[in-house]
Amino acid sequence: MAETSIYRVPTGMVLLRGEFGAVGEAAAHVAGLDVPEQRRITGGPERALAWMSPDELMLFCAPGAATGLAQALEEKLTGVHHLALDVSAMRVRFRVTGPFVREVLAKLSPADVSPAALPEGEVRRSRLGQVPAAFWASGTDSFDVVCFRSVSDYLEELLAHSAAAGPVGFF
Incomplete structure (x- = not known):
């Protein structure tokens, strides 16, 4: 995989x-x-x-x-x-890439991240876990995520844990 x-x-x-x-x-x-x-x-x-x-x-x-x-x-x-x-010192931008990137985000956010609801180039402000974040599809298998620097280490670990769990077969 x-x-x-x-x-x-x-x-x-x-x-x-x-x-x-x-x-x-x-x-x-x-x-x-x-x-x-x-x-x-x-x-x-x-x-x-x-x-x-x-x-x-x-x-x-x-x-x-x-x-x-x-x-x-x-x-x-x-x-x-x-x-x-x-606000560069206040925020962090992540790029999350891979074949099941939407599932990585879907496991963490209440937002609908399906391709129909969140097409490439559409920005969504929501949360990932308990962290406020903005994210958008920046490619077929790529999302950009922006959060406050104060919670960036936590969010990075949260994203990594979601990715390590693998796909759930939804998208």
Whole structure:
């Protein structure tokens, strides 16, 4: 049986909050990406923009780029009520890959992670175990997971335990 891999992906992250139209336009301009639709993520593995809530976006970028992007967003949004903050030190991004990756997540989350309910590029905010997390299918056999750094060791072990238990034959 093919093995599931769980590894940390060094990632810069910029949290952006405010009136969605204004912050979305600014983020798209600064990041060079399309504004994501509700519950979606645009871009690719190097730089992506995710819809997190009706007034929140998350910009994923190279580890050293987040501070500069947050400053560029601050300048672009001068006069607009917003928050643009480098949260790279607060969050961790994991990539979980393998042939039964959806089952690894399904065993831990109340969210429906079936391909029909969670297609590639759709972001889900839920929990894995008791840990708040955001996750999305980043490929056929790949999911990205973001959580707070303070619980990242626990979540990494939880994901590993779920993967080690093997598939349950649901997906």
